Amino acid sequence: MSIHKMMNFETKSAIKNALIIQIEEVGFERVTVKNLASTANINRGTFYLHYKDKFEVMEDLQQELLNELESYVKHVQPLEAFHILKTGQLYQPFVEVITCIKEHATAFRVILGEQGSPAFSKRMKEVFSNQILDRLSVIGEELQDSGFQQYLKAFLASAILGVIQEWLDRGNEDVSVEELATIHSRLVLFICNLTSTQY
Amino acid sequence: MSIHKMMNFETKSAIKNALIIQIEEVGFERVTVKNLASTANINRGTFYLHYKDKFEVMEDLQQELLNELESYVKHVQPLEAFHILKTGQLYQPFVEVITCIKEHATAFRVILGEQGSPAFSKRMKEVFSNQILDRLSVIGEELQDSGFQQYLKAFLASAILGVIQEWLDRGNEDVSVEELATIHSRLVLFICNLTSTQY
DNA sequence: ATTAGTATCAACACTGTGTTCAGTAAAGGA
DNA sequence: TCCTTTACTGAACACAGTGTTGATACTAAT
Numbered sequence: 001m002s003i004h005k006m007m008n009f010e011t012k013s014a015i016k017n018a019l020i021i022q023i024e025e026v027g028f029e030r031v032t033v034k035n036l037a038s039t040a041n042i043n044r045g046t047f048y049l050h051y052k053d054k055f056e057v058m059e060d061l062q063q064e065l066l067n068e069l070e071s072y073v074k075h076v077q078p079l080e081a082f083h084i085l086k087t088g089q090l091y092q093p094f095v096e097v098i099t100c101i102k103e104h105a106t107a108f109r110v111i112l113g114e115q116g117s118p119a120f121s122k123r124m125k126e127v128f129s130n131q132i133l134d135r136l137s138v139i140g141e142e143l144q145d146s147g148f149q150q151y152l153k154a155f156l157a158s159a160i161l162g163v164i165q166e167w168l169d170r171g172n173e174d175v176s177v178e179e180l181a182t183i184h185s186r187l188v189l190f191i192c193n194l195t196s197t198q199y
Numbered sequence: 200m201s202i203h204k205m206m207n208f209e210t211k212s213a214i215k216n217a218l219i220i221q222i223e224e225v226g227f228e229r230v231t232v233k234n235l236a237s238t239a240n241i242n243r244g245t246f247y248l249h250y251k252d253k254f255e256v257m258e259d260l261q262q263e264l265l266n267e268l269e270s271y272v273k274h275v276q277p278l279e280a281f282h283i284l285k286t287g288q289l290y291q292p293f294v295e296v297i298t299c300i301k302e303h304a305t306a307f308r309v310i311l312g313e314q315g316s317p318a319f320s321k322r323m324k325e326v327f328s329n330q331i332l333d334r335l336s337v338i339g340e341e342l343q344d345s346g347f348q349q350y351l352k353a354f355l356a357s358a359i360l361g362v363i364q365e366w367l368d369r370g371n372e373d374v375s376v377e378e379l380a381t382i383h384s385r386l387v388l389f390i391c392n393l394t395s396t397q398y
Numbered sequence: 399a400t401t402a403g404t405a406t407c408a409a410c411a412c413t414g415t416g417t418t419c420a421g422t423a424a425a426g427g428a
Numbered sequence: 429t430c431c432t433t434t435a436c437t438g439a440a441c442a443c444a445g446t447g448t449t450g451a452t453a454c455t456a457a458t
Contacts, residue, residue, distance in 0.1 A: 008435075029228065029254070032414060043437050048416065055228070114321055119313035121320070125361070147374065151362050151382050158361020159354045162324070166353035175346065183350050207404075231445060242406050247447065 012050050014040040016061045019054070020107050027115030028058065058111075062120055065107055066127060072097045073131040085185045095181045101164060102177055109168040121165075125157040156188075163187065211249050213239040215260045218253070219306050226314030227257065257310075261319055264306055265326060271296045272330040284384045294380045300363060301376055308367040320364075324356040355387075362386065 018039035022031045031054055037044040051057045075093040084091045101108055111120045134153075167180055175183070217238035221230045230253055236243040250256045274292040283290045300307055310319045333352075366379050374382070 011435080033416090034414060044415095045417090045438075046436055049436075053415085112317075114318035116317050118311075118315050118317045118320075121317075122313055148382060148385070151365055152386070154361045154365035155358045155386050158364070159358035162353045162357020162361075163350050165357070166350055183347060186347070187351065187354050210404085232447090233445060243446095244407075244448090245405055248404075252446085 008050075011040070011042060011046065012060070014042065015047065015050060015057055016064070019057050019061060020110055023110045023113075023115055024106075028054075028117060029115070058117055061107070062111065062117065062123065065104055065111070066123055068104070069097070069100060069124070070127050070131065072100045073127055076132055078132055078135045085189050090178060090181055091185065094184065095177060098164075098177045098180050098184075101168075102172060105168060105172050108164075109172075112165055112168065121161060125154075125161055128160050129153050129157045159187070160184065207249070210239070210241060210245065211259070213241065214246065214249060214256055215263070218256050218260060219309050222309045222312075222314055223305075227253075227316060228314070257316055260306070261310065261316065261322065264303055264310070265322055267303070268296070268299060268323070269326050269330065271299045272326055275331055277331055277334045281388075284388050289377060289380055290384065293383065294376060297363075297376045297379050297383075300367075301371060304367060304371050307363075308371075311364055311367065320360060324353075324360055327359050328352050328356045358386070359383065 015036060018036050019031065021039055022035055026035075033047055033054060034044055036054060036057070037047045040047075051060070072093070076091075076097065077093070081091040081094060111117055112124075163180075163184060167175060172180075214235060217235050218230065220238055221234050225234075232246055232253060233243055235253060235256070236246045239246075250259070271292070275290075275296065276292070280290040280293060310316055311323075362379075362383060366374060371379075
């Protein structure tokens with residue numbers, strides 16, 4: 001019926017796309033290989049030529065999203081960001097991170113959502129923590145004990161992700177990428193101010 | 200072999216306990232009714248006398264934990280807390296919330312964890328948001344637009360939960376209940392100060 | 399002694415899994 | 429053009445777990 005013989009790459013993409021659709025419909029828990037195959041318009045046997053099970057598809061999809069996210073988060077220079085934010089301007093690398101998330105909004109929303117994967121939010125927090133907060137914490141290093149710093153990092157990484165999740169859940173339309181960046185800036189600025197002056 | 204004929208209540212408890220054990224071992228995804236029954240030392244048929252499927256057990260367990268959590272969170276009076284924290288003292292209702300979580304540490308850690316349920320963290324955040332933040336936001340009401348407030352709530356609820364998760368993941372032994380309450384206080388005080396004075 | 403409540407055990411059809419194997423259709427190099 | 433490779437199909441298989449049913453048994457309260 002359809003134009004068969006896709007390339008290896010296209011089929012894998014179709015399966016990952018089918019996973020997003022199926023999670024949204026029935027939740028990851030209830031997704032079956034059978035459903036995945038029929039949603040992707042491939043034979044069930046073909047599925048097993050590419051993936052071991054639905055968990056491997058999820059892992060592949062998450063890794064794809066995290067890699068792209070990380071490539072943008074990397075460009076955030078905490079100290080530079082801090083100075084630009086203080087002047088009330090938008091810090092561009094931050095806007096690009098949010099743009100990246102908006103481009104894959106459905107995937108992020110679904111996987112982070114109630115029907116998604118409990119591991120993904122932890123992995124996203126790790127990206128923020130490793131790429132931003134580890135470099136930012138230098139500011140208050142002499143002033144704070146390392147125990148407190150661990151919790152400060154957990155606090156901030158969760159907070160940043162929480163705001164993104166709220167935005168995704170609200171359909172990411174009421175607030176533009178620039179507005180969300182502004183909201184983040186206002187919130188983060190609160191903390192940056194304090195970690196460098198108080199305690 | 201064992202002393203059979205438990206009460207309805209005891210069997211349900213045994214099943215819920217088996218769920219926690221099984222999630223930790225294989226992850227909620229891979230938990231089966233068969234495993235649950237054998238872990239709880241009951242017949243598989245008996246399981247169906249109490250629950251429809253593993254999802255219903257999870258729902259029951261989550262509701263149980265959330266109800267208890269909420270009963271403690273209710274006693275937190277944000278304004279009162281704010282004044283006590285400013286003096287450097289511990290706010291007792293807050294300590295009791297953390298004690299409640301410590302008492303069910305395994306359950307909270309496992310369900311919030313990577314192998315747990317993606318919906319639970321959202322529900323916990325809602326408890327914090329509804330019971331604490333909704334009453335706290337009155338402070339800055341005239342000063343902030345409601346859009347920003349929504350995101351501030353998401354920011355804080357996620358941050359609070361993030362710190363608790365970090366604590367649970369670290370085995371909740373390195374830091375005592377009182378120390379965690381202090382850490383929370385220091386972090387929350389940052390924000391409270393700002394929401395009531397700045398902007 | 400009867401009854402209600404709780405649990406056991408075995409059997410059932412059913413759905414989804416993971417694998418295998420024979421077959422097909424297109425792309426492209428010799 | 430022939431031939432090999434690559435990518436997929438379709439049918440079959442044994443196997444795991446599901447959800448239900450019907451017969452049975454123990455225990456406690458009335």
